[in-house]
Amino acid sequence: MRTLFLTLIAGAFAALTFTAAANADVTSLRGANKLEAPAKMFEKKRVETVTGGIKRSWKLQPPSIPHKIGKERINLEANTCLRCHGAEFYKKEKAPEIGLSHFVDAAGKKQETLNMRRYFCTQCHTTQVGAKPLVPNTF
Numbered sequence: 001m002r003t004l005f006l007t008l009i010a011g012a013f014a015a016l017t018f019t020a021a022a023n024a025d026v027t028s029l030r031g032a033n034k035l036e037a038p039a040k041m042f043e044k045k046r047v048e049t050v051t052g053g054i055k056r057s058w059k060l061q062p063p064s065i066p067h068k069i070g071k072e073r074i075n076l077e078a079n080t081c082l083r084c085h086g087a088e089f090y091k092k093e094k095a096p097e098i099g100l101s102h103f104v105d106a107a108g109k110k111q112e113t114l115n116m117r118r119y120f121c122t123q124c125h126t127t128q129v130g131a132k133p134l135v136p137n138t139f
């Protein structure tokens with residue numbers, strides 16, 4: 001009985017502490033938001049389309065994507081980026097072929113097909129929007 005009582009007290013205490021934490025304001029890069037309030041919809045940004053590509057900042061930078069990719073899918077069944085950038089299609093689609101480094105395995109050996117370390121294109125390549133940087137940087 002005594003143990004049950006103590007457990008109940010501990011439980012109630014934990015619940016109170018949790019509620020207190022949940023009511024606190026959360027300050028993040030998106031501003032101060034009440035945790036229990038629904039998140040504000042973020043401002044939608046338009047993806048920049050740049051004919052001729054986006055200039056690289058340094059030689060081996062993964063180039064930024066100069067077109068929209070909202071409809072592209074990269075999953076177990078398909079990678080729709082490859083229907084334009086893949087070795088068999090890029091000429092017909094007049095798209096740049098995926099970089100030579102994408103045909104090299106972890107040991108540095110050249111291979112005929114895309115190396116799977118490069119399958120998830122958007123891990124390295126991103127579209128661009130005209131957004132103000134969230135944190136200042138001098139890079």
Ligand code: HEC
Pocket residue numbers: 050051052053054062063064065066067069072073080081082083084085093094095096121122125
């Ligand atoms: C319908 C064809 C098509 C599809 C699908 C497509 N691209 Fe492209 N992509 C292009 C073309 C064409 C260009 C060249 C645009 C230009 O230079 O004006 C390009 C340019 C690029 C570049 C810039 C290359 C450079 O050297 O500057 C990157 C990176 C890129 N695409 C990545 C992707 C990724 C990642 C996906 C999938 C999420 C994708 N693309 C899907 C046609 C496509």
Ligand code: HEC
Pocket residue numbers: 059060061062063079081082085096097098099100101102114117118119120121122123124125
């Ligand atoms: C691990 C990071 C990484 C991944 C994943 C990746 N890339 Fe790249 N990509 C790079 C880098 C770095 C370069 C520049 C060096 C080079 O050309 O190989 C590049 C270059 C390119 C280029 C320009 C090639 C040229 O000759 O101008 C295209 C197009 C491209 N990638 C498309 C893709 C597509 C499509 C995918 C997905 C199938 C993909 N990349 C996956 C890092 C990556």
